[in-house]
Amino acid sequence: MTDYPIADYDDAYANGAYIEGASDYPPRWAARAQAFREALSKAGRVRLDLEYGTAQSNRLDLFMPEGEPRGLAVFVHGGYWKAFDKSFWSHLAAGPLAHGFAVAMPGYTLCPENRIAGIGREVAAAVSLAAGEVAGPIRLTGHSAGGQLVTRLVSGAPLLSDEVLGRVAGVTSISGVHDLRPVQRTEMNEILNIDAAEAQAESPVLLAPLAPVAVNAWVGADERPEFVRQNRALYEVWRGFATPMRLHEEPGKHHFNVIDGLADADHPLCRAFLGL
Secondary structure: OOOOOOOOHHHHOOOHHHOOOHHHHHHHHHHHHHHHHHHHHHOOOEEEEEEOOOOOOOEEEEEOOOOOOOOEEEEEOOOOOOOOOHHHOHHHHHHHHHOOOEEEEEOOOOOOOOOHHHHHHHHHHHHHHHHHHOOOOEEEEEEOHHHHHHHHOOEOOOOOOHHHHHHEEEEEEEOOOOOOOHHHHOOOHHHHOOOHHHHHHHOHHHOOEOOOOEEEEEEEOOOOHHHHHHHHHHHHHHOOOOOOEEEEEEOOOOOOOHHHHHHOOOOHHHHHHHOO
16 A cells, blocks of 8 residues: 555555566567467558657557448557557457447657657647548547546647547546646656646646547556556546536456456447447
């Protein structure tokens, strides 16, 4: 447990240290993702590495359902803005694809080569490109740092055009870090370089939603207490606006397996994400 007030911020935001077999997860994700990409490539249902910008990581993968897409689902990966890339998560597209949604998974330039604000602008450019490729409503989801990025897309200083923002039908933040100020107190900030101005401008809990888009605040009930608190913080602050908010703390899930439900078309997480 995390005691409050927090005495050790590094421990409060440490996930792997509290998950059994934590080191096994990344290679497992990568293997499942690669097999999924290969299967959809053989079926002619994926476009890999579409360029949305000039930086090396400004690429997205676009997975297509069978038949005409009923809309666009976007997954933005986590890793504390400093780790992983889009290649680890392809298999999570399975659930939305089964429901007829196209799925975009963008990469982005990691810290310290980028700042969190810059990552937000890159993700907005990726969503905008994907929106030009797929018609219909747009649903955004992201995990951990990705949860901050997708909620930032619909709050604060606008990152999306009015046209694209107007198509956003829902946002699901999974274990999102919605307040950057505590992260400033961790050793990670030597890489992230969050300062007071950036924390204010990029923390969704300190910003007003731009539109009354339905938002799911989703977290694993067995996650570190700070992630449960951060999830509740978004719910409590944003439900004071016109934003329809739903809070879900999924029993038995921790930070590394809470995303699994996206790959299952019948899982409550996948269905909530897609508004079903």
